[in-house]
Amino acid sequence: MITYDEAKSIVVAAGSAYALKTEVIATADIAGHVCAEDIDAPISVQPFDNSAMDGFVVRYEDVVQTGEDVPITLKRVMVIAAGDAVPDVGIKFGECAQIMTGAPVPAGADSVVPVEYVSMDGDEITFTQVVSQGSHVRKAGEDFQKGEAVLKRGDALGAQHIMALATLGVSEVEVFIKLRIASITTGKELVDDLSMALQSGQIYNSNEPYIKEALKAFGAEVMSCGTVADDLDVFQGKLKCIMNNDVDIVISTGAVSAGAFDFVKEALENIGAEILFHKVLARPGKPILCARLPNGTLYFGLPGNPAASSVGLRFFVAAAMRAMRSQEVEKPQYAKLMTPFSKKKGWRMFLKAKTESGDDGLLSVDLFAGQASFMVSPFLQMDCWAVAKEDDSALKVGDIIEIYPLYANF
Template identity: 40%
Template sequence: MSQETLAYEDALRIVLGASAKLGAEHCPLSACLGRVLATPVISAVNLPPFHNSAMDGYALTGNAIVSAGTELTIEGEQAAGDGVTYAGIGAWEIMTGARIPDGLDRVVPVEQTERFAPSRVRLLADVAAGQNVRVAGSDVARGEHVLETGTALQAQHLMLLAALGVADVAVSQRPRVAVICTGRELVDDPAQALAPGQIRNSNGPFLAARLPLAGADVVHTETVGDDTEAFEAALRRAWQAGAKIIVTSGAVSMGRYDFVPQALERLGAETLFHKVAIRPGKPLLFARLPGDVLLFGLPGNPIAVAVGLRFFVEPALRVMLGLPQESPRRATLINRYSKKPRLRFHLKSRLHLDAHGHLGVEVLEGQESYRIRPLADANAWAVMPAEVDVLAAGALVDVYGVGHLEFPLPCGSHP
């Protein structure tokens, strides 16, 4: 392991190189929300499956135009769910979504007609061929690619798949991740009163909530004190739970109780790097344990944990899910920002859309790594590269969403 502080790009390259794509599995549609497609979906059917009426009215046929004033006999009725019917003459009363009877080719809305006898109707407007008809296959044609590999399935995708009669799809296996928080000061139970010197564990709930949104299954969570033996036992329990990634928080800096590097050495782990030229989260550690289990040792401050997850763990998850490397968006900086040189900064930020439709990003106050409140107000991360010390308002900056499978809508107008 190199003892030098790595540039972010070099550290990320090591993480990506140590990560491997997982296999695929079939998943029933009812359990597919948030899963990533491993293969494209090609429609085996037309959608709609048949010509149907776009509204309540009367289906009929005729020349290119059937003129207003035409009087027709009502020959029958077609409701949604009725099957094949042949009707070559007259008018058929039809309901929205009902199959167009064979031989008919247009629909006049009921409000553009006058029914003047029990079985007679007069047209109050011209009706062209194809008018108010939803053509079979006009939404999706048989053989059409409807969803591509790498799509993170959301409710709208499930609606489409259900309409096409897809029962299950091939999705990437979800990486199994364990979370271990360290620190004798941490209290997990929110109902427990804090003793002097104690704090609430916020990193554990954050990681357990964000990892599933990033495409992972959290298979083990645990909090241990500043004790090497307890930490090693927790790592073994994470292994036993089948974790392919272990994310720890705390005990990776240079203090007396920062025992993680020594514990990993005792367990035969290969530490690939320890310290990256970033803020927050400089002491971040990355190791490979026996069995090719990856361990991300994140510093204990909450925002260092958030940055470590977003910019190191999530890129590894993308490789495992079979996704390409993420690319940032570019947005105009609303407020000037200056920083220390030679460190890449990851900044809690908020996207805004002004009254002219221009996208801007605001770097929020309170960038210190212990301050959680600004993270709750943020909807994006702005990144300042290591070689830049100052960016003026109006400069373009790289912007990332809160998660690699999510990107925020901007807020309302900013003054």
């Protein structure tokens, strides 16, 4: 049995070594994908000095002495609208130009006076209030400088990135393909049809629908492969069938412990898989298994108890997915513990918990009573996993501990 940190290092290394395919898609379609290339700004933004409001663009030195008692009159020599080319001629001493929001600032001018600060008599424009030098002018390159880093490989992409890239004229982006994950549940006691009445010895299959939706939220495409009863040969046949499909990860739940019907490890060995680790000093989730199938696909055998399965998905499968997409290792958040907790040293524990922001603005976290791996009622209210590390034995109220959102951040 290995430590959580050792197991996670193995997972990250295996994920990083996996050659996930990429594709080029339109910038308008990148939300929900992960960037597979470094992108630098192809142009400066603003591309040219332009006005931030409607008014008159002037040379600051011509209006610096302006006041209600000292009005200054300049001659309007041009009108510049948004979309006009940068004027070929500049503004000289004693001149100004009427300018609209977004219009290019002509050479020689450096400040814009709002229209409400002037009076007009034909082309004679009288200024009665002074502005500071550079007022209401958006400078070239003020937002983006040509050549500066915009996105890097591994960045998760959303609608906000579409706005920035469209502003820069980036029409398409290389992204990682959506990870394709096959999911199998095991156990003859499981009933997949939630509308059916349970017979003696049966339970409903909660792992399969939970895993499917959690993986979709983390940017994966999920292929549900159904439930296999406790049958080694049928399970091996299912794995061989899955390997003929183009999937990146295979997940199973159940049959990874040490019972008479826990056949997953044997099945993997029978088809020539490489066992990367089996059993971790973590609760819930101790029996978790990680392997590499003969075709290079990563395999995670998660325990059957729902909380243990959820922990395996959240902290091992998600770590592999991030590594496969060149994303950085997830960092924890921190919160003040409001519930004391004791445990045996040497184990890492992931605890069902709920956060709350206090009046002081600090984040606090409460632990639920139902920490057993079979208990799912806390999932109705929990929003995070609180972490009790290996060296911890007695966590006290007020201790600052690590927490992770219930679902992996995309």
